[in-house]
Amino acid sequence: MSRPRVVILGAGYAGLKTAKELSKKNVDADIILVNKNDYHYESTQLHEVAAGTEPASKITFNIVDVIDTKKVQFLKDTVIKVDKDNKKVLLENTGELAYDYLVMALGFESETFGIPGVDDYSLPLVNIKTAEAAQAHLDRALANYQKSKDELDLSIVVCGAGFTSIEYLGEITNRIPKLAKTMNFPMDKVKITCIEAMPTLLPMFSEKLGQFGIDVLKKRGVTFKVGTPIKEIKEHAVVYEENGELKEVHAHTIIWTTGVKGSHVVGESGFAERRGRVMVEKDLRVEGYPDVFMISDVSAVMDEESGRPFPTTAQIAIKQGEAAANNLARLLNNQPTEAFTFKSLGTVASIGNNVGIGQILGGKEVKGYMGSIVKKSIINKSLLAVGTAGTLLKKGRFDYYH
Ligand code: NAD
Structure with missing residues (x-):
């Protein structure tokens, strides 16, 4: 009988961790890790690349440099979809790849919520390419002011006030005063606006702690609009609703960081999903598909304590990678799987x-x-x-x- 084949899709925090942990367990299986780039990037630090405070090289590294290539085969390819009933993955270049066990760890994409103009006129922060594009756009606009004297070149709108937005604001408010000196634009004409739909900023923290963070950003010149959902993005303008009225903020740089959804591959493969996330069983497998593990941004795992699914964070992704590797090893050794547990x-x-x-x-x-x-x-x-x-x-x- 041929050795069973484990295919891991995605080399983000969760997929890479699964591959690394599984290769340490000496299982009698072929392990193939598939990723569209030959590098891993720290998705939690994309805001730094987008703001220009760190180069992409600081938050990326080659996948083959960190895996045991004697035990894990790395395949650079893009997943089109999974044929879960025939246990095959369809890849852009390789074609079909059969599996005995599959780990889907395909990560996240930008969520537009169907808001018009988002794809055309705003800059998402979802991978190295988009983060570098945002940085180039911002730098171009700021540098252009000297020539254009157009104040919109110095205006930036950050959409949403979640963690990514706050961390991005933290970086640009550190860097822009330095750029003002080298690019020769007036700091008092720089306008940075953050627009949030919900009535409270940073609700995950205590009121005092959240306020501390917001005050730091306000002191650095950020204006917050709260309880003001964005309704449309136009070329150089963000339309939001305030007290039932539609208003606009004009800017040449519009950053779209209002949340994420799981990879579109999940829906295209016919899994029951919501915003690209599949509600999985306690051992991280998909109901009805005992050979498929779904982890990190493409999965929703119920947290019994809070009664809500765990959020999608790097910390949880890494723990899910460990848990998936552990359960794969158990299945390969004919042992029962274990429930995923997490202590933040x-x-x-x-x-x-x-x-x-x-x-x-x-x-x-x-x-x-x-x-x-x-x-x-x-x-x-x-x-x-x-x-x-x-x-x-x-x-x-x-x-x-x-
Ligand atoms: P998020 O969902 O945490 O925040 C998005 C924000 O945008 C929310 O406050 C939401 O109310 C707002 N929003 C949504 N639609 C809007 C609209 N139409 N108009 C105005 N505001 C709107 O998304 P994120 O910041 O991209 O983070 C994604 C995940 O990654 C989260 O689970 C987050 O906790 C995690 N993350 C964690 C860290 C960290 O631990 N330091 C850093 C970054 C991201």
Whole structure:
């Protein structure tokens, strides 16, 4: 009998972790990891590339440099869809790839909520390409002011005030004052607006902690509009609703960070999904498809404690990768699978390089410089989890003292 084949789709935090952990378990199986790029990127740090505070090379590394290539075969290809009834993956270049066990860890895409103009006139932050495009756009607009004297070149709107938006705002408000000197534009004409649909900003934190973060950004010149859902994006304008009235903010740079959905491949493969996420069983397998694990951004796992699915964070993705590898090894050894469990180590958002806000283990709050240190140690921990000690040394954050 031929060896069973495990195919892992996606080399983000979850897929890469699955491949790394499974290769350590000495299972009698062929393991193939498929990813559309030959590099992994730290999706939690895309905002830095988009803001221009870090180059893409800082948050990326080659996949084959961190996996055991004697045990895991890496295949650079793009997944078109999964034929789950015939246990095959359709790939853009390779064609069909059969599997005995499948791990779907295909990550996220930008969510437009069907709002007109989003795809045409705003810049999402969902991968290296889009983050670099956002950075080039912003830099071009700022540099152009000297020639155009058009104040719209100095106007930026960030759509949504979730973590990605807040962290992006933290970075640009650190960098733009420096650019003002080299590109020679007046800081007092720079206009940065953040527009949020919900009535409360940063509701995941205590009111005091959230306010601390917002005050830092306000002091750096950000204007927040709250309880003001965005209704349309036009060329150089964001239309939002305030007290039942439609209003506009004009800008040459419009950043779309209002949330994400799971990969479109999930829906195209006929899985029952909502916003690209499939509600999975406790062991992370898909009901009716015992050979398919669905993890991270494409899956929704019920958190028994809160009664809501776990959020989609890197910390959870890494833990799900470990759990999927463990359950795959158990299945390959004819043992029963185990339920996924997760204890959060906390949540921290950076506000530029030297400030952070967050809640860590035991509900303890951290803020300011201490928050940024905790944030950097979280980035380093993730790097070690999906990379190697060498990756950590090259890409880690050790600039603690500024
Ligand atoms: P999000 O869903 O956390 O935030 C999006 C925000 O946009 C929300 O506040 C939402 O109310 C707002 N919004 C949605 N539609 C809108 C509209 N039409 N008009 C105005 N506002 C609108 O999305 P995200 O920031 O992309 O994060 C995605 C996931 O990744 C989340 O689970 C988040 O917790 C996680 N994440 C975590 C970190 C961290 O731990 N530091 C950093 C980034 C992202």
